[in-house]
Amino acid sequence: MKRRRFLRDAAGAGLALGSGLASLSAAPPLPGRDSDLSRVEAKYYRKLPDREIECLLCPRLCRLGDRERGYCGVRENVGGTYITLVYGKVCSFNVDPIEKKPFFHFLPGTPALSVATVGCNVNCKFCQNWEISQVRPEQVAHRDMSPEAVARAAAEVRYPSIAYTYTEPTVFIEYMMDTAAAARKRNVRSVVVTGGHINPEPLRDLLEAVDAVKVDLKGFTQDFYTKYVRGELRPVLDAIRAVGRSPAWLEIVYLVIPTLNDREALIRKMAGWVRDEVGTDVPVHFSRFMPMYLLKNLPPTPVSTLERAREAALDEGLKFVYVGNVPGHPAENTFCPGCGQTVIERAGYRVRETHIEKGRCDKCGETIAGVWT
C-alpha cells in the first residue's frame, strides 16, 4: 500500500460521505423524542407471565416489567413484547481507516464505513464515546437509515467494509445483522467492535452474519470488571473463544490502564490464555489509555508500560502484538514471525507499505494470518 492508494481512498471517502454525512449534518436533528424511536420487535428474549419478559441478549439477563428498559437503555418491554428502540437510528456515521478500530490483519489500508446507534450494556469508567454509549436514545440526535441505505452507501463508493462501532453494537444486534445481510449481498463485509458481553446464542447468529470481530478485553480479573466496567469477565472470555473458533476474523484489544490492569504477571496470564484458547495468530493490541469520561483526570499510560506488555505477550508465544494509541510507534507495524521483516508499515492508522503477497511474507514466504483481500 503506497501513499497514492491512501490518498485515493481518502478522496473516495470524502465523496462518499458527501451524500451520507451531508445528509446528517445539513439539518442537524434534535435529540429524539419518544415517538421518534423505533418499535421493531427485538430478538433474544422470552415471555414471562404478567407481561414480563427476560432479555437473553447479554449475561445480565434483565427481567423487565411492562414499560421497563434493559440495562442498555435501548430495549424496552412494551406490553409483553420486547422492542428495540434504536433499529435504524444512526447517531454516528463516519468513515475511518479500518486500522482505527483497530483491525490490523483485516483488509489493511482500507476505509470502513462506521455506524453506531446509542447504547451499551456495560458502564466503563474510561469510555471514550460516553456521550452516545451511556445515554438514552431520547437524549441523542439521530438519523433514520435503513439497513439497505447503509449497505448502499458503502457499496456505491466501494468501501470494502462496514464497521459497527463506537458504542456497543450487540445492543443493536437486529439492525446490525440486517445491515450485514444487506451488505453481504453487495459484497461489502461487516466488522464488529464489541466488548464481547453477549450470550452464546445471539453471538452464534451474529458470527454467521459478519466477517470480523474485534473484542475489547478490558481487563483480566473479575475484580477489574466489577469495579471499572460493571460487567462480567467470564462471558467475554467465552465470546472470544467462540469468535476464535468461528470463520470470522478475530482481533483483541487490551486497554492498559496504569496500576489498574498493567501488572506483568497479569499480562502474561492473559497472553497465555489467548495462546491456549484461540491461538498465537490472533493479533493482540495493547492500547494506551488516554484520560476519558470519569477517569479524565488520571494520567495516561506510559509508553514504556505498553512496550513491556508487548514484550511479555511476545514472550508468551503470541505472534502479532501491537502497541496502540501511540502514533508513530514502531510496534504499530506488522513483523513477519518467520524472518522478522516489516510486512506492513503503518503510521497513525494509515498503511504506508505492505510486503504481503497472497497472505505470505514477500521475503521468506511465511504465512501471515489475516484477511488480506
Added chain:
Amino acid sequence: MRRDDRGRLDLSSALPAFLLGFMAASFQLYLLREFSAHFFGNELVFGLFLGSWLLWGGLGSLARPGSRLPPGGLAVPYSLIIMAFFSGLALLRFSHRLMGTLPGEMTGLAPALAFAFVLAFLLSFPLGHFFVLNSGLLGGNVPRVYFLESLGAATSGLLVHFLLVPRSSNWEGGAAIAAAAVALILIGLKPAKGRPLLAAALALSAAVAWLDLPSQKAAWRPLTLVEAEDTPYGKLQVIRTADQVSLLSNGLPLFSSPDPAGAEESVHFALLQRTGLRRVLLIGGGASGGAAEVLKYPGAGLDCVELDPAVIRLAEKHLTAEEFAPLRDPRVRVVIRDGRAFLEGSPGGYDAILLDLPEPATAQVNRYYTREFFLEVRSKLAPGGVFSFRVPSAENYISPDLARFLACLNATLRDVFEEVLAVPGANCVFLASEEPLSLDPAALAGAIDRLGVRSRYFSPEMLSARLHPARVGDLTSRIREAPARINRDLVPVSYYFHSILWAGRFSGLESGLLRSLARVPASRALDVPLVAFAVILAVLALARRGPGARYLIPVAGMGFTSILVEMAVLVAFQAAFGYVYGKVVLLLTAFMAGLAVGSGLGQIRERASAADLIMVQAGFLSLLVAARAALGTSGPEAGPYLLLLAFGSLGGFLFVVASRLHLKASSHLGLGYGVDLLGSFLGVVVASALIIPLWGIPALLSRLTALNALLLAFVLVTSLLPARKARPSFLKRPPWP
C-alpha cells in the same frame, strides 16, 4: 474594646469572639481550598460549599436562642471545633475512598453536595451557634460580638494570605492556625477546665502538619504521588507512572510528560500555517513539550509564560534533563507571570500566540477565552499572525451540549478574527487569524516537508485521517448551527456551558436543570423575583409589621447583596488584573476588615435609630451605582479592595444598628446573624453558579441596585409608619442586662 474596673483591656471577654472569627474564617478558607482540589473546583462546586457553609452557619445561630455556655467556658467547644476541622481535612483527603472511587476519578454534584453539607454541619453549624454563646458571654451585646468576630476574621485573613499560604501547605497552615488558637486560649483565657482537650488539639495540630505528604501519598494509591505543593494558585501534585510524570493542579491534569502527541497537537496546526516565524508566544504548556515543538521551526524565538513558578520548579525537578532542556535554550525566554497580564504589557508583534491552558471550566481560566482577551491577542499579533488553542471535544459524536460549548468559543473568536477554523478530534483545535488559514492535509503535509519539521505524530497520513473533509465539515456545521453566545469578561457564559458538559457525565438531574436554566432569559430569571420581592416588601411595610421584619429584612438584604458583590468583584477583578486566585484571601479580608470597621463605628454611636438604616441603605445604593459605572473601566488595582472595604463597613454598621433596634424587642441573640448568613447563602448559590455566567455582572449589578432601591424605600416607609402593637411573646423579654 471593653476595659475592666481598673481600666485595663478586658482580654478574657473579648478574646473568645475574636477567636471565633479567627478560626471560622481560616478554617473555611482552608477547607474550601481542599474542597476545590478534591472536587475539581468549578464555580458550581465552589457555590455548593460556600452555600452549605453559610446555610449551616445561619441555622446554627438560629438554634437554641437561650443557650448558655457549658461549664468550663469556651475552651472545650473551641477544642472540639479544632478537632472537627482536622476531621474535615481528613474526610476530604480520603473522600474518594469513602465514595469507593479512584483518586482523580470525576464525581458529580451529588457527592460534592453531600460532602459540603457534612463538612458545613460539622463546623459551620457549631461556629454559628458559638456566636450566640459569645453574645451571651458579653451580656447580650451582639454588635460587639459581631465587631470582634469580624476583627478576628480580618486578622486571620491577613495572616493566611501574607504568611501561611506562600510558605506552607493547606494542612500545615490549618495546623498553624489551630495551634495559634489553642495558645491564645491557654494564655488569654487561662481556662480551668478543658486543658487536656486543648493539649490534645495541640498535639493533633503537630500530627496534621507532619502527616500532610504521607496522607496524600496514601490517598493517591494505587498511583504513586511523589511530591505535592500548595501554592497560592492551587494544589500541585506530581504523579509518577513508570517513566512518565504527570502534574496536576487542583486535581486537574496540567500535563503528562513525555506526551509528544499532545505537544505536537497544541503547536503544529498553528505554526504550519505560516513560514518565516520569528516570534512565538506560548501561554502555559512550555514545560510539557510545547517549547520543544516550537523550537523545531528554524529561526523561531519563543516567549514562554507560566503563571505559577512552582510549575516550572517541579518540572525541572521531575522531568528528565532532555525533556526540560528546551526551557534552557537561548532562543526561549521563560516569564513567570499571569499570561494575560503579560500580553497586555507586551509590545506584541508575535507571528503566533498559542494558548495551552486547561479548558474554560472555571471563571479563573475562562478569562483566556473571552472576547476581550481575543481582542488583546489580535492587537499583539503581527500581520497574518495566528492564534490557537485546543479544548476537549469528541471524535465520533458532537452532542448538542458539546456543540453549544464549542459554538460559544467559535462565535467569540469570529467576533474578533476574520478567519476561524476548527480541527476535529478528541481535542478540538481552534485556529484564528486576520488572514486566510488552511486545513488542507496536502498543504500542511507540504509545509512539514518544506520546513523540515521532524515530528512523531504529525505525518501526512495523520493529517489526512484527522482532517478528512467529511469530519471537518461535520464539526463545522455542528458548531455553526448550534445556538451561540459570545463569551465576555463580564458575562463568562462559556464556563456555564462547560458546567453542563461536566454535569452530563453523571446520571443525576443537574445537567437537565442547567440546560433548562440556560434557556431562561435574564428578564424572566432576574426581574420576576425582583417584582415578587417588591410586592412582599410593600405588603410588609403597609401591614406595619414589627421589628423582626423592619430591621432584619435589611440585614438579609445586606447579606444577599454583599456576597453577590463579593462574587462579582472576584470575577471582574481577575478579568481586569488577573491572578485573582492568589489574592482571594486579601479581597475577602478587605471585606472582613470593612465589617470590623463598620461594626466598630456602629458601637461608638450612643443610640441607634431608623435614620441610620436609611443612611446605610442609601450608601449601599450609591456604592452599587458607582460599581456599575466603574465596570469595564481601567481603574487602579486598589479599586476593588476599596469597594469591598466600603461594602463591608456599611454592612457591619447596618448589622449593628439593625441588631440594636431589633434586640430592643427580642432576646434572640442569633437571629440577626442567622438572617445575615441565610441571605448570603441564597446569594452565593444563585450568583456563582447561575447569575454571573449566564446573565453577567452588569445585569447582576443593575438588579442589585434595584433591589437596594426597594430596600431603601422599605426602610423609609417603615420609619414613617409606626409598627402595630405586637402580641406578647416569650422572646420579647430580654434576659440580658
